[in-house]
Amino acid sequence: MARHHSPRDRNRQPLPSTHPRGPGIRSARRSAVHVLLLGHAAVATTVATAGTLTVVHGDVIPTFHENLLAASSAPEDAALGLSGLRASVEPVAPDPEPFDPAALVKAVSFEHARAEREARAREAAAERARCQADRAGFGAVKPWVAQAGGLLRCEFDIATVGGVAQRASASDHPRGLAMDFRADRATGDALAECALDNMRALSVKYVIWRQRINYGEGWEPMEDRGSPTGNHMGHVHISFDSRPSGTGPASC
Structure with missing residues (x-):
């Protein structure tokens, strides 16, 4: 039995297929595939719609190979970023100073010389103390006289010293208030000047040397006593x- 087709049905246009086919669609798909397979990145130049594929002008479509590289390098990039951040905030140790052996030798030599000076000073102080404690030849002089005599004898290395002694004329020797220091001209000059410079410290009353006398106000000549x-x-x-009038340590 033949189907009846109304005139309306005969004149109706066929509906478009929801699954596009045909050479135009296949060409668009090939173009899309071609775009996706372009090496590093593909840049679309047209807007085309083929089924569910839309390519927009100016967009960059990463390739599958590029996606794999990005995924594999993500941990490495993170590590590099962390190390770079750490390097930017952590203090940088300065380079060590170059070693200078000459400076070390100089410092050691200086320290050695200083130690030698200190040792010599200690030895000199100890020797002076022993020398001043030796009162041989002084006799029963007054304590402040013995102290001054010990200092002068040791300072000028005097071998012969006379203290208490009897004199025919008026003298301070019998009372333990005078001392004699045998010396040559140069040593005698220095010793006499030292005693005069420290008259108060050593409780000195006057000095006689080479037929002159000095009370602290300059040398005055003396009469000839008939012998050297x-x-x-x-x-x-x-x-x-x-009486002692010492006001401090003497210094010659």
């Missing part, structure tokens, strides 16, 4: 105050 010894040509005579 009487005129004090070979020894320095120092008379001391009857």
